[in-house]
Amino acid sequence: MSEQEDKRLIEEFLAGSEAAYNMLARKYRSRIYWHARRMVGNHEDADEVAQETLIAIYKKVKDFKALSSFSTWVYKITSSRSLNLIRKRKVKNFVTLDFLKDKQNKEDIIKNFEDKEKLKEVEKRLMKLPDKQREVFVLRHFEELSYNEISEITGQAIGTLKANYFHALKKIVKENGDEK
């Protein structure tokens, strides 16, 4: 039903309906933001990725071939934009935890202080994972996607994804164990 609804909205948008795009954007904006946020580790960069992704959807939806689901396509754009931004930041800033801390201390959209602190801890842990492991971990653990869907998004073989997920889990769990 959801995929059919996406298909209908895409057709309407391509026929010129801005309202259809707005509905698509509203449906996916939160998922886009949170996937980006877990990938990049702070609000400011997640905001940039979310904007870029929504603009890309607006401009490139005509290229969407429906070979995969629309949501997979959206995750693919979000993931690749996130990884691009991470690479750009690494080149520019030599990403360190101090750098991340600076970013985390800037403007945020989390209302509750306690939630904000918890999220910071999660982000810190996620950012310690290599990018590819983090991507698989986020898509599987948070977005609860199947390996087949993640394979469509990342272009990686399922065996590689499982291995990456295993190593990510090992680091995350070890990390938790170390802190107790």
Add this chain to the structure above:
Amino acid sequence: MKNNDTILKYLSGLLDEREKANFEKELVENSDLKKEFERISKELDDLKITPEVDNVYFANLEQKVKSKSTGKSKTHNLGFSLGLGAVFSILFIIAVYNFIFDKSGNNVNSDKITSTIVLSSDDLADSYSIDDLENLGISTDDYFSAGLSELSDKDIISFLDNTTFDDISESLFSDISKSDNFSEMIDELKNLKY
């Protein structure tokens, strides 16, 4: 530790069917394994927090995206750039023209000066910076992009400040107007003056 690895392999889908069946059987029978499995599962679940966010953000996000999606990029709008170039060239010509009369008060043949500068206005649009224009008293928020400043405003101002045009002949303007660019034109004027 061995248990941990098996649990993580199970969670990752790395166990084959037989290993998976054995693990699930042991999970029921072995209380230590079950306890460890539950601890790890809980630790992982605790990461899944999606805090309440300020919804204004998402409303604003839509607006920002909409304006960026439909808006035309300033830097890629050739028509706008050319128009802007033309406007600043004209402003520059007017400023220099006024400046000459304010500073010198001479009976310079204004048509000749203007025509000389007009010949160079295309070069200006390409090579002159907005800072330079602003230094000459033209106020603007925008700028021309490329290669500024071979030609400096100091050259122009110093020349204009110290020059009277009584001695500048018609033939001089004729020579100047043959210059390929504004920079050369100023150099020629300076050489002739000093």
